[in-house]
Amino acid sequence: MSKRNAIYAQSGGVTAVINAxxxxxxxxxxxxxxxxxxxLAGRNGIIGVLREELIDTSKETRxxxxxxxxxxxxxxxxxxxxxxxxxxxxxxxxxxFEVFAAHDVGYFFYNGGGDSQDTANKVSKxxxxxxxxxxxIGIPKTVDxxxxxxxxxxxxxxxxxxxxxxxxxxALDVASMSESSTKVFILEVMGRHAGWIAAAGGxxxxxxxxPPHLILFPEVPFDRTDFLxxxxxxxxxxxxxxxxxxxxxxxxxxxxxxxxxxxxxxxHAQLGGVAPILASLVKDELGLKYHYxxxxxxxxxxxxxxxxxxxxxxxxxxxxxxxxxxxxxxDIMVGIERTRDKPYRWRLANVNLxxxxxxxxxxxxxxxxxxxxxxxxxxxxxxxxxxxxxxYPAYRQGMPRYVQTKNQLVVKKLPRYxxx
Amino acid sequence: MSKRNAIYAQSGGVTAVINAxxxxxxxxxxxxxxxxxxxLAGRNGIIGVLREELIDTSKETRxxxxxxxxxxxxxxxxxxxxxxxxxxxxxxxxxxFEVFAAHDVGYFFYNGGGDSQDTANKVSKxxxxxxxxxxxIGIPKTVDxxxxxxxxxxxxxxxxxxxxxxxxxxALDVASMSESSTKVFILEVMGRHAGWIAAAGGxxxxxxxxPPHLILFPEVPFDRTDFLxxxxxxxxxxxxxxxxxxxxxxxxxxxxxxxxxxxxxxxHAQLGGVAPILASLVKDELGLKYHYxxxxxxxxxxxxxxxxxxxxxxxxxxxxxxxxxxxxxxDIMVGIERTRDKPYRWRLANVNLxxxxxxxxxxxxxxxxxxxxxxxxxxxxxxxxxxxxxxYPAYRQGMPRYVQTKNQLVVKKLPRYxxx
Numbered sequence: 001m002s003k004r005n006a007i008y009a010q011s012g013g014v015t016a017v018i019n020a021x022x023x024x025x026x027x028x029x030x031x032x033x034x035x036x037x038x039x040l041a042g043r044n045g046i047i048g049v050l051r052e053e054l055i056d057t058s059k060e061t062r063x064x065x066x067x068x069x070x071x072x073x074x075x076x077x078x079x080x081x082x083x084x085x086x087x088x089x090x091x092x093x094x095x096x097f098e099v100f101a102a103h104d105v106g107y108f109f110y111n112g113g114g115d116s117q118d119t120a121n122k123v124s125k126x127x128x129x130x131x132x133x134x135x136x137i138g139i140p141k142t143v144d145x146x147x148x149x150x151x152x153x154x155x156x157x158x159x160x161x162x163x164x165x166x167x168x169x170x171a172l173d174v175a176s177m178s179e180s181s182t183k184v185f186i187l188e189v190m191g192r193h194a195g196w197i198a199a200a201g202g203x204x205x206x207x208x209x210x211p212p213h214l215i216l217f218p219e220v221p222f223d224r225t226d227f228l229x230x231x232x233x234x235x236x237x238x239x240x241x242x243x244x245x246x247x248x249x250x251x252x253x254x255x256x257x258x259x260x261x262x263x264x265x266x267x268h269a270q271l272g273g274v275a276p277i278l279a280s281l282v283k284d285e286l287g288l289k290y291h292y293x294x295x296x297x298x299x300x301x302x303x304x305x306x307x308x309x310x311x312x313x314x315x316x317x318x319x320x321x322x323x324x325x326x327x328x329x330x331d332i333m334v335g336i337e338r339t340r341d342k343p344y345r346w347r348l349a350n351v352n353l354x355x356x357x358x359x360x361x362x363x364x365x366x367x368x369x370x371x372x373x374x375x376x377x378x379x380x381x382x383x384x385x386x387x388x389x390x391x392y393p394a395y396r397q398g399m400p401r402y403v404q405t406k407n408q409l410v411v412k413k414l415p416r417y418x419x420x
Numbered sequence: 421m422s423k424r425n426a427i428y429a430q431s432g433g434v435t436a437v438i439n440a441x442x443x444x445x446x447x448x449x450x451x452x453x454x455x456x457x458x459x460l461a462g463r464n465g466i467i468g469v470l471r472e473e474l475i476d477t478s479k480e481t482r483x484x485x486x487x488x489x490x491x492x493x494x495x496x497x498x499x500x501x502x503x504x505x506x507x508x509x510x511x512x513x514x515x516x517f518e519v520f521a522a523h524d525v526g527y528f529f530y531n532g533g534g535d536s537q538d539t540a541n542k543v544s545k546x547x548x549x550x551x552x553x554x555x556x557i558g559i560p561k562t563v564d565x566x567x568x569x570x571x572x573x574x575x576x577x578x579x580x581x582x583x584x585x586x587x588x589x590x591a592l593d594v595a596s597m598s599e600s601s602t603k604v605f606i607l608e609v610m611g612r613h614a615g616w617i618a619a620a621g622g623x624x625x626x627x628x629x630x631p632p633h634l635i636l637f638p639e640v641p642f643d644r645t646d647f648l649x650x651x652x653x654x655x656x657x658x659x660x661x662x663x664x665x666x667x668x669x670x671x672x673x674x675x676x677x678x679x680x681x682x683x684x685x686x687x688h689a690q691l692g693g694v695a696p697i698l699a700s701l702v703k704d705e706l707g708l709k710y711h712y713x714x715x716x717x718x719x720x721x722x723x724x725x726x727x728x729x730x731x732x733x734x735x736x737x738x739x740x741x742x743x744x745x746x747x748x749x750x751d752i753m754v755g756i757e758r759t760r761d762k763p764y765r766w767r768l769a770n771v772n773l774x775x776x777x778x779x780x781x782x783x784x785x786x787x788x789x790x791x792x793x794x795x796x797x798x799x800x801x802x803x804x805x806x807x808x809x810x811x812y813p814a815y816r817q818g819m820p821r822y823v824q825t826k827n828q829l830v831v832k833k834l835p836r837y838x839x840x
Contacts, residue, residue, distance in 0.1 A: 014596045016589075044599045073592030079600040161818060169436075169721035172493030172822065176434045179464045180499040185717065203819065275714075276696065293716035294695075297605065301589035304725055307818065387818035398581060398727065398807035399623065402592065 003035060004106030006325065007099075008057075009042035009049055010141070011112030011119075014074035015155030016162075016303040017314035018141050021111055022075060023068040024318025025139070026057050032326035040103060040410060044077035046110075046119075050095050050419045052412045054103065059408040067403035069315060070393035072303035075405045081419065082115055086122035088129050095417050096123070097132050102413040107135050107325045111318075113142035113153070117333055118357035124331035137321045138333035138353050141314075143300045145196035149356035150335030151346065152386055154317055155300070157310030160200030161387035162302040163189050163244070166295065167204035171211035171242045174291070178240035184231060184282045185242050186292040187212075188275035190299060192248035192256075195219050195363045197299070200383055201244030202375035211242035214373045216274075218248030219362050222257060227278075228285050230373060235288060245274045304400055308389025313346070320348040344385035423455060424526030426745065427519075428477075429462035429469055430561070431532030431539075434494035435575030436582075436723040437734035438561050441531055442495060443488040444738025445559070446477050452746035460523060460830060464497030466530075466539075470515050470839045472832045474523065479828040487823035489735060490813035492723035495825045501839065502535055506542040508549050515837050516543065517552050522833040527555050527745045531738075533562035533573070537753055538777035544751035557741045558753035558773050561734075563720045565616035569776035570755030571766065572806055574737055575720070577730030580620030581807035582722040583609050583664070586715065587624035591631035591662045594711070598660035604651060604702045605662050606712040607632075608695035610719060612668035612676075615639050615783040617719070620803055621664030622795035631662035633793075636694075638668030639782050640792045642677060647698075648705050650793060655708060665694045724820055728809025733766070740768040764805035 008025055010018055022041070029036045039057045042049035055076050057065070068075055083092050099105070110120040117138040124136035140147050145156035167187055174185045191197040195217030205211050213234040216222065234241040249257045258274045275292035282290050313336055320334040333356050337349035367379035375383070393400040428445055430438055442461070449456045459477045462469035475496050477485070488495055503512050519525070530540040537558040544556035560567050565576035587607055594605045611617040615637035625631050633654045636642065654661040669677045678694045695712035702710050733756055740754040753776050757769035787799035795803070813820040 010596075014593055044596075047600060071592070072589050074596035077599060078596050080597075081600065164819060165724050166718050166722075168819065168822065169492050169723060170717040172491070173434055173717045173721040176430075176464075176494035176498050177500075179497060180467060180501060187718075273696075276693075291716055292714065293718050294712065294714040295718070296711055296713035297590040297593045298586050298607075298713050298715070298718075301593040302586075303589060304585050384817055389818065390812070390815055392810070392812070395810055397804055398809065399584060399588065402588065 003037050005037040005104050006039045006107035006109060007042060007049055007054070007105050008039055008109040009045045009111065010074045010076060010078040011045050011110060011116040012078060012080055013143065013300065014078050015141060015143050015300050016072040016158040016306045017154055017311050018111060019068040019071050019073070019075050020311050020314035021139055021141065021154060021318035023065055024315035025109060025322050026065050028319040028322035032322060035326045036107060036322065041076035043407065043409065045079040045081065046083070047079045047081050047419050048077065049099055050092060050417055052099050052414050052417070054410045055407045056410045060405050064403050064405055069311065070303060070391070071402040072301040076407060083119050086119065086126060088126060093126055097130055098414055100132060100134055103410065105134060107137065109137050109139060109321050111139040111141050113144070114147055114358055114360060117147070117353055121331060121353035121357045124353065135325050135328070135330040137325055137329065138356065139317050139321045140333060140335060143197065144191055144194050146194040146360045146362070147356060148359045148361050149333055149351035151338040152336055154310060154314035156196060157307035157386035158302065159190070159197050159299050160383060161307040162299050162305055163197055163200045163295065164203035164387060165305060167201045167212050167242065167244055170293065171204060174240050174242060181289060182291045183235050183240050183288040184290040186275045186278050186290065187244050188247055188273050188292065188294045189244060191218060191246045193218055193360060195246050198244050198246040199363050199367060199375050199379055200387070202379065203383055203387065209238050212244045213238065213241045214243045215375065216243065216245040216249045217363060217368060217372070218246045218250060220368070220372045221252040222249050224281065228281065231282060232286055243278065245278055247274055249274050303393055306391045307387045308391040309386060311391040316348060324350055341381050341385070344388070423457050425457040425524050426459045426527035426529060427462060427469055427474070427525050428459055428529040429465045429531065430494045430496060430498040431465050431530060431536040432498060432500055433563065433720065434498050435561060435563050435720050436492040436578040436726045437574055437731050438531060439488040439491045439493070439495050440731050440734035441559055441561065441574060441738035443485055444735035445529060445742050446485050448739040448742035452742060455746045456527060456742065461496035463827065463829065465499040465501065466503070467499045467501050467839050468497065469519055470512060470837055472519050472834050472837070474830045475827045476830045480825050484823050484825055489731065490723060490811070491822040492721040496827060503539050506539065506546060508546060513546060517550055518834055520552060520554055523830065525554060527557065529557050529559060529741050531559040531561050533564070534567055534778055534780060537567070537773055541751060541773035541777045544773065555745050555748070555750040557745050557749065558776065559737050559741045560753060560755060563617065564611050564614050566614040566780045566782070567776060568779045568781050569753055569771035571758040572756055574730060574734035576616060577727035577733070577806040578722065579610070579617050579719050580803060581727040582719050582725055583617055583620045583715065584623035584807060585725060587621045587632050587662065587664055590713065591624060594660050594662060601709060602711045603655050603660050603708040604710040606695045606698050606710065607664050608667055608693055608712065608714045609664060611638060611666045613638055613780060613782070615666050618664050618666040619783050619787060619795050619799055620807070622799065623803055623807065629658050632664045633658065633661045634663045635793055635795065636663065636665040636669045637783060637788060637792070638666045638670060640788070641672040642669050644701065648701065651702060652706055663698065665698055667694055669694050723813055726811045727807045728811040729806060731811040736768060744770055761801050761805070764808070
C-alpha cells in the first residue's frame with residue numbers, strides 16, 4: 001500500500017473536546033507516516049471539503065496540535081451541511097471524489113453525530129461503486145450522547161460534568177436565600193430529542209430532598225398540572241425547588257414547549273426557550289419567586305471544567321481512527337466500549353458504520369425514576385464514570401491559554417464549486 | 421476588656437466566596453479567644469438574628485470551617501431584609517439589642533453590600549445612644565463590585581473570571597460554526613446598576629475583532645439603531661458577533677429593557693431578561709441567526725472556577741474583621757486597598773463606615789471605550805489582577821466536595837419575635 005493523504009472534517013455542533021480528537025488524530029498520523037501523508041482538514045467541515053478549502057495541518061506547530069487537546073470549539077470550523085442524496089450522480093458526491101482524487105486522498109475521517117456516521121457509511125459504499133478507493137472512518141462526537149455503537153460520545157462527559165456542577169452550585173445559592181427570596185430555580189440545558197444532558201444534572205445530588213428535585217426529560221410528555229404540583233410540594237417540603245429542564249421538553253402532542261410562540265414588546269416572536277416558559281408558569285400559577293439560567297453554548301464549550309475521562313476518550317478515538325485507517329479498516333466508527341462499571345474500564349472498539357447510522361439513542365426508562373422526574377441508581381452507575389477527573393487547561397493571567405490554529409489552505413487544483 | 425460573643429450575618433445575594441469570609445472570620449476568632457467568645461451566625465442573615473435563630477459555629481468541626489473556604493453559597497443563609505428605620509424606638513432595633521444583650525454580644529459583623537454597611541454604621545451609632553456597647557464591623561461582599569471604600573468587593577473577582585472565561589469559550593464555539601450557523605451570540609450577565617460584571621467580559625479578548633465585540637453597560641443608554649448597526653457591521657467584518665449584555669441595560673428614559681413586558685403563549689407576563697429581547701431584535705431587524713445564554717446564579721456560585729485572589733481576599737477580610745474587633749475598632753469596614761497594579765499588590769484597610777454607606781460605584785467613563793461598547797486599557801489594568809489564579813476546590817467522583825454546615829442553633833432566651 002502506498003502513502004496517501006487524509007481528509008478530516010468536523011461536523012455539527014462543536015464541543016469542549018472535539019479538538020482533542022483532532023489532536024489525537026493528527027499526532028498519531030505521524031506514527032503512520034508510511035501510510036498516511038498529510039492530514040487535510042476541511043475548513044468549516046464538509047463544506048470546505050467540497051469547496052476544496054483544505055487546511056494543511058502540517059503547517060501547524062507540534063505545540064499547537066498538542067494544545068488543541070485543551071482548546072474548546074472547532075479549530076478548523078464545522079457545519080451542519082448534509083450530503084442530501086449520496087448517489088454516484090449527485091453533484092456533491094462527484095465533487096467530493098474529485099477533491100479526493102485531486103489531493104490523493106485515501107482516508108476520509110468524519111467526526112460527528114448520527115448524520116455524519118451515515119454519510120461516512122455512504123461515502124464508503126460509493127467509493128467502491130465509483131472505483132476510487134478511500135477508507136472511511138467515522139469518529140463519534142456529540143454532546144447529546146445519542147449515538148449507538150458506542151458507550152458514550154466524546155463531548156458528552158464534559159457537558160455532563162458542567163451541568164452537574166452548575167446544578168449543585170446554583171442550588172447552594174438558592175438554598176441560602178430561599179427563606180425570603182427565590183423559591184424555584186430552573187436550569188435549561190441542551191438535548192432536543194434525548195435527555196442525557198438533563199439526566200446528568202441528577203448527579204448534583206441524591207435522595208428526595210437534594211437538588212435537583214425535578215428533571216424534565218424530552219422523553220417524557222410534559223404534564224403541566226403534575227409539574228406544578230410537584231414544584232409546590234417540593235417547596236413546602238424542602239423550602240425551595242431546583243429544576244433541570246431539557247430544551248426539548250414536549251407536551252403530549254409532541255410540540256416543543258419552547259415553540260409556544262411568545263411575543264415581546266415590539267411584537268416580535270420571541271424564541272424563548274423552555275426555562276422562561278416554565279418560570280412564568282411557576283410565577284403565575286403558584287405565585288412563587290423564580291430565577292432561571294439558560295446555559296446554551298456555555299455548557300458545550302466549557303473546556304475549563306472538562307471531564308478528564310472525556311478528554312482522554314476524545315483524544316483516543318482520534319488516535320484510534322488513524323490506527324484503524326493505517327491498518328486498512330474501512331466503513332467503521334471508532335467507538336468506546338465499557339468493559340466494567342466499578343472500577344470503570346473501557347477500550348476502543350471498531351463498529352460497522354451501518355450499525356450506527358441514523359439510530360438515535362434515548363435515555364432508557366430504567367434510567368428514569370418511577371415518577372419520571374429523577375434518575376435511578378442504574379443511571380448514576382452509567383453517568384458517574386463519564387464525569388470523572390478534572391482536565392484543567394493551562395492559564396496565563398487568569399485566563400485559559402487556548403490555542404489558535406493558522407488554518408493555512410493548500411493550493412486549489414480544481415475549478416470553483418458552489419455548495420448548497 | 422472582658423470576653424464577649426460575636427454575631428456574624430451574611431446579607432444580600434450570596435457569592436462563590438462569601439463562605440471564605442466566614443471561614444477567615446471564625447478561624448481567626450480562635451486566635452483572639454481572650455476577647456472573642458462564640459461566633460454566632462444569624463440563620464438566614466439578619467432575619468435570624470432578630471428571630472434569635474443563632475447558629476453556634478463552635479459546633480462545626482475545624483475541617484468544616486476550613487472547607488467553607490471552597491464552598492459557594494451562604495452556609496448560614498442570607499436575606500435581603502433591610503432595617504428600615506434604625507432609630508432607638510424602632511421595634512427591630514430594640515429587638516436587635518435585646519438579642520445582643522441576651523447572648524452577651526459585643527461584636528456585630530455584617531457581611532454585605534452598601535445597604536449592609538449602612539446598617540452596620542447605624543447600629544454602631546445606636547449602640548452609643550442605647551448605651552449598650554457593641555463594636556460594629558462591616559465586611560464587603562457583592563458580586564456587583566459597586567461598593568466604595570474598597571478597591572474591589574470579594575465575590576466580584578470570581579464572577580469576573582467566570583464571565584471572562586464563559587465569553588471566551590462560547591465565542592470559540594460560535595466562531596467554529598458561524599459560516600453556516602449562528603452569527604450572533606448574546607451572554608446576559610448580572611449587574612443591574614453597575615456594569616462591572618459586563619466589563620469583565622471584555623477580558624475575553626483584546627482588539628477590534630476579538631470577542632466580545634460589544635459590551636452593553638447599564639451606565640450607557642441603549643441605542644437600538646446604533647446597536648443593530650454595530651452588530652451588522654461586526655458580522656460583516658468578523659463573520660460573527662459576540663455581545664455581553666448587563667441585565668440592567670436601560671433605554672434613554674431609564675427603563676430596563678428587561679421590563680419591556682413580554683407575554684407568553686398562556687398570556688402570562690414573561691420576565692424575559694435582556695438577552696431574549698436583544699436576540700429577537702437581531703433576528704427580526706437583521707435576520708441573523710442567534711443564540712443566547714443567561715448565566716444567572718451560575719455566575720455568582722461558580723466556585724469551581726473562582727479567582728484565587730478573590731478567595732484570598734474574601735478570607736482576608738473575614739480574618740481582618742476579627743482582628744479589627746479584637747483591637748477595639750468600631751464603625752469601620754475592612755476594605756481592600758490596591759497599592760500597586762503591576763505587579764499587583766494589596767493590603768487590608770479599615771474604612772470609616774460613614775464613608776462607605778449608600779454610595780454606589782459605577783464603571784467610570786475612562787474604563788469604557790470611546791464608542792461605549794468596550795473596555796479601555798485602564799479598565800484592563802484594574803480588572804486583570806482580580807481574576808488571577810485558579811483556586812480549585814477538592815473533588816470526589818468528578819464532583820466538587822462542597823461542605824454542609826450543621827447549623828445548630830443556640831438555646832433561645834427571649835420571647836418569639838415576628839420579623840417584617
